Amino acid sequence: MTATDPTAPAPRAPRSTVVAELRGATRIYQMGPTKVRALDGIDIQFLEGSYTAIMGASGSGKSTMLNILGCLDRPTDGQYILAGRDVSDLDDDNLSGERNRRLGFVFQAYNLIPHLTVLENVEVPMEYGGVSPGEARVRATRLAERMGLGDRLDHRPTELSGGQQQRVAIARALANDPVVLLADEPTGNLDSKTGLEILSLLDELHAQGRTLIIVTHDPKVAARADRTIHMLDGKVQRIEERAS
Amino acid sequence: MTGRRLVSLAWKSLWMHRLRSLLTLSGIILGVGSVVAMLAIGEGASREAEERFRKLGTSNLLLASVKPPQSDEAGESRSRILRYGLLRKDLEGILETIPEIRRAVPRRDIPVRARFGEREVATKVMGTTAAYADVANLRLVSGRFLTPSDGHARMAVCVLGDAIARKLFLSVDPVGQELRAGKHYYRVIGLLAERGEGTGGTGGMGGESDNAVFIPLETMRERHGDRIRHVTSGSRSYENVQLHRITVEATESSEEVVSRVGAALRSFVSVRHPDGDVRITVPQELIRQAKESKRILSIGLACSGAISLLVGGIGIMNIMLATVVERTREIGIRRALGARRSNIVSQFLAETILLSVTGGLIGLGLGVLVPMLVTWLAGMATVITPFSLILAFSISGLVGIVFGLYPAARAADLDPVEALRRE
Numbered sequence: 290m291t292a293t294d295p296t297a298p299a300p301r302a303p304r305s306t307v308v309a310e311l312r313g314a315t316r317i318y319q320m321g322p323t324k325v326r327a328l329d330g331i332d333i334q335f336l337e338g339s340y341t342a343i344m345g346a347s348g349s350g351k352s353t354m355l356n357i358l359g360c361l362d363r364p365t366d367g368q369y370i371l372a373g374r375d376v377s378d379l380d381d382d383n384l385s386g387e388r389n390r391r392l393g394f395v396f397q398a399y400n401l402i403p404h405l406t407v408l409e410n411v412e413v414p415m416e417y418g419g420v421s422p423g424e425a426r427v428r429a430t431r432l433a434e435r436m437g438l439g440d441r442l443d444h445r446p447t448e449l450s451g452g453q454q455q456r457v458a459i460a461r462a463l464a465n466d467p468v469v470l471l472a473d474e475p476t477g478n479l480d481s482k483t484g485l486e487i488l489s490l491l492d493e494l495h496a497q498g499r500t501l502i503i504v505t506h507d508p509k510v511a512a513r514a515d516r517t518i519h520m521l522d523g524k525v526q527r528i529e530e531r532a533s
Numbered sequence: 534m535t536g537r538r539l540v541s542l543a544w545k546s547l548w549m550h551r552l553r554s555l556l557t558l559s560g561i562i563l564g565v566g567s568v569v570a571m572l573a574i575g576e577g578a579s580r581e582a583e584e585r586f587r588k589l590g591t592s593n594l595l596l597a598s599v600k601p602p603q604s605d606e607a608g609e610s611r612s613r614i615l616r617y618g619l620l621r622k623d624l625e626g627i628l629e630t631i632p633e634i635r636r637a638v639p640r641r642d643i644p645v646r647a648r649f650g651e652r653e654v655a656t657k658v659m660g661t662t663a664a665y666a667d668v669a670n671l672r673l674v675s676g677r678f679l680t681p682s683d684g685h686a687r688m689a690v691c692v693l694g695d696a697i698a699r700k701l702f703l704s705v706d707p708v709g710q711e712l713r714a715g716k717h718y719y720r721v722i723g724l725l726a727e728r729g730e731g732t733g734g735t736g737g738m739g740g741e742s743d744n745a746v747f748i749p750l751e752t753m754r755e756r757h758g759d760r761i762r763h764v765t766s767g768s769r770s771y772e773n774v775q776l777h778r779i780t781v782e783a784t785e786s787s788e789e790v791v792s793r794v795g796a797a798l799r800s801f802v803s804v805r806h807p808d809g810d811v812r813i814t815v816p817q818e819l820i821r822q823a824k825e826s827k828r829i830l831s832i833g834l835a836c837s838g839a840i841s842l843l844v845g846g847i848g849i850m851n852i853m854l855a856t857v858v859e860r861t862r863e864i865g866i867r868r869a870l871g872a873r874r875s876n877i878v879s880q881f882l883a884e885t886i887l888l889s890v891t892g893g894l895i896g897l898g899l900g901v902l903v904p905m906l907v908t909w910l911a912g913m914a915t916v917i918t919p920f921s922l923i924l925a926f927s928i929s930g931l932v933g934i935v936f937g938l939y940p941a942a943r944a945a946d947l948d949p950v951e952a953l954r955r956e
Contacts, residue, residue, distance in 0.1 A: 361869060361949050382873045389871020400866045400953070404549055416538060417871040461870070 295431040297497040299466050308468050308500050309335040309358060313367035314377075316353050316523075327353040329523035330367065335469065340491075340501045342511035345520030352473075354520070355504050359394060359471050360387045372468045389418050393462030397474035399454040401446040407433055407457050408442045414464040432460040436490070452483035459490060470494065472503040476510060488513055543883040546856075554888065557852045560845030561892025561929050562899060568838030568925040569900025569917065574907060575834050577915035579827030586823060588728075589816035592635075592786035593668060594795055596623075596779040596802070599812045600772075614760065617810040619776040626805070631797040633784045638664045640778040641753060643761055645715035647746055649701040656697050658714050659745045660753030666692075668780045671742055676708040676723030683722075684749040691719035695727040696743040714746055717756055791817045839928065845892070846932035849885050853940035857881065864944050865952025874945035881944050885937025886930065893929035897922055 316328035328350045335341055345351045356362035357369055360376060363384070369377045376387050393414075394400075401410050411429035412422075420428070433442055436456040446454050455475060462470055472491065476484030492513060495501050503514060511517045517529040547554040589595065598618025619639075627637050641660040646653050665671070666678040678692055691712060698707050707721045728743050761772045783794045795815050802811050857864070864877055872880075900922075904915035 356950050359869070361953075382875075385868065385871050385873040388869060394869050396953070400862070400869075402863050402866060404545060413867065414870045417867075417873070417876060422535065422538065465871075 294497065295428065295435050296463055296494060296499075298499050306337045307334045307370075308337045308372055309502075310370045311354075311357070311364075311367065312370065314354075314357060314364040314369060315366040316350075316357060316362065317365045326523050328357070328364070331523075331525060333518065333525065335500060335502060338495075338498045338500055339516065340495045340514040341503070342514035342517045343502065343504045343520060344506070344508070344511050344517055345526075349520040350523040351504050351520045353523075355471060355473055355502070358469070358502060359392055360384045385417075389414055390465055391468040393465070393467035393470040395455070395458050395462050395470065395472040395475045397477040399446070399451070399458045399478070401454055401457055401461075403446055406443045406445055407438055407449070410446070410457055411461045411464055414461060418465050420465075428464065429460070432463055433457070436460045450483070451479050452486055455479065455483075455487050456490070459487075459494075463494075469500045469502060472501065474505055475503065476505075476507070484510075539879060539883040540887060542880065543887045547884060547887060550856075553852060557845075557848050557888055558892045558895070560848040561842065561889050561932070562845075562896040564838060564842030564845040564932075565893050565896025565925045565929045566899030566903065567841050568835060568928070569897060569921050570903040570907075571834035571838050572831060572921035572924075573900070573904035573915040573917040574913065575827060575830045576918055576921070577904070577908075577913060579823055579830065580916055581914045582823040583820050583827075586816045586819040588670060589814075589819075590668060590670060590780075590782070591817050591820070592783045592791060593816055594781040594783065594791070594798055595814040595816070596781065596798065597812045597814065598774055598777050599810050601808060601810050614771040614773050616773040617808075618774040619779055619811055620805075621775050623801075623805060623811075624776065624779055627779065627781060627798070627801060631781075631794060631801065633790050633794055635782045635784050636664055636668070637782070638662055638668050638780045639750060639776045640665060640780070641750060641775070642745075642777045643715075643753070643757055644763065645746075647697065647701060648713040649707075649710065652701050652703075654697060654700050656714070657741070657745050658691075658753065659747050660750040661747055662750055665747070665780070668782050669742065671728075672726040674724050674726050675706075676721070678723050679747060679749050684751040687752045687755050688749060689717065689719050689752060690722045690748065692723040692725060692747040693721055694725050694743040694745045694747075697746065698724055712746070714748075715757075719746070719748055786817070788817065791815065835924075838925070842925075842928055842932055845929075846889075846936040849888055849933065850936040850940060853881060853885055853937060854943065856884070857940050857944040860944075861947060861952050861955045864947050865949050865955065868947075868949035869953060877945040878938075878941045881941035882934065882937045885941070886933040889929045889933025889937075893926045896929065897926060900925060 311331045311333050314328055314331045315326065318325045318327055331354065343351045343354060353362070357364055360371070363369075363379075364377050367377070368375055371387060372391055376384065379387065402413065405413070408426065408429045411432055412425045415425035415428065416422075430442065433439065436459060438453060438456055438460070441449060441453060446457070449457065475491070476487055479487060488510060491501060491503070501514070503510065505511050515531050517531075519526040519529065596619060600615070601617055621639070624637055624639050628634065638661065642657045643660070645656060645658050647656045661679070662684060663678065663680050666673070671678070673692075674695075676692070679690070682688075683690055691714070693707055693712075701707070701712065702710065707724055710721050711718050712721055725742060759773050759775055761774060763770045763772065781794065781798065783791050785791075795813070795818070798813055802813060805811075867877065867880075901917055904917060907913050908915050
């Protein structure tokens, strides 16, 4: 790994530092007259540079957990500490700031903005982060090239294959050098060969020291992580550790 | 995000839906265009009227003899001489009893046929005094106007209006020539400049001077007496009118002085001429009325323009609401990537403002073009005031903001998790 690799995380605290932590995190949805405890007192820590998979059936609470970890939602009760800061009570603007600076998202459906080019898509988080247009262009170009999209910079998402679109999404997720990279079924829409390519790319990021959290149904995907959290009815059912 | 980036983003997404944007734009274009065009037409019409009244003189008050309605009994009217209108003693009375008058200038009109060489035209001989040129704002192109000594000496001299001079003398220089009017000869001593502007129906001295032959009032009295003979399609009638018009000039053109003089003249006339055979016209009042009716007209026109702008605004809002629904997922993505609510608001607002400002600019062009066409095709005067341009453009900008705000707020209030789930 060269120091100029745009996908490598900036040097931060040493490993074994906790970068994200849920403390008694509970999320209750009001569904008409009934309350649904989608997340029920979760306590869990994510270490710097760790690779965690979250598994569970539909309704087990894994999406809710991902939304809270991604600062898209707030716990009804309990705390979420991200990079040493309690973000559970932040207002909408500050939460947006946390998402922008500390988190990167990779979605199952890629979620690129259709009328923007590859470069422009990668630049979006930097625009909201106040990066100057010139610097954003440089960084976006390097990231896209690193993802093997050097000859596709001015293409629109519809002109790309699924695998290429997901690479753009990963480049975009890395744009602001996030503390945690969150992936929601990143291979769900891809054929197995392309899926494997994306997974190897995630492995590479992990090897560079990036903290990854990935939500999946697929045990083969989860097997790549050094830890799998199995969810059931809003609770952690069991945690499976693997020596990396 | 920088402003330039916002605009280019907005432009991009409007360009993506070109037809839709164009249709939305047309509402604003027509709205702004109609506001500007209508105000220009209204302004033009009223300035024309104002200008016409202003030529009558803002410090003047006009008294005119009005022929009373004729009685239907034919036998009576045939035998009688119709006697009505302003009297010479009225002129003295006015000057003696009403303060704040600089002067009062009489005029008497007699229809005659004027002749020079082989040419003959129907015209009016107007008997008046030297001051008339001044109060009626007549300009000379050559020679001189009547003087007091012309009157004292009962000189047989005349000053010609522009139109009649052309008709009678063609290319000959009329000054110094002898002209026959009715049974009498007059030497032409002066030629007036063209007044134009039609026949000034509002008791005006405007266009009528173009076709008149002015002679000294004293000369007229000596030669014609007080009786005027009208010959209409074979039948004859006689009138006894001492003066047809008195132009009263107030000492000042200020509203107070003119209205005081006006009130005094009205009570004077109501005492001396209770039969309504004298009419008073106050140009300043007419100007005020013209301004007032312009104000009402402008408000009406502006309102109808504003309504079309409002409709344009509703069109914008409609489109933007549809756009928000269509782009819910994009909003979710942007929010996930760190866009604040305010970023989303500015993004959508930038689109509506770009729409309305573009529409506004094109509308201004249209609003300038249409009055020009109206002037060219219908010959109507139109005046585009900077105020109307500013007004129309700022209303269109305001419409963009007001009608863009709600859709933008809707977009910003979407829950990111929900928005991401939307297809």
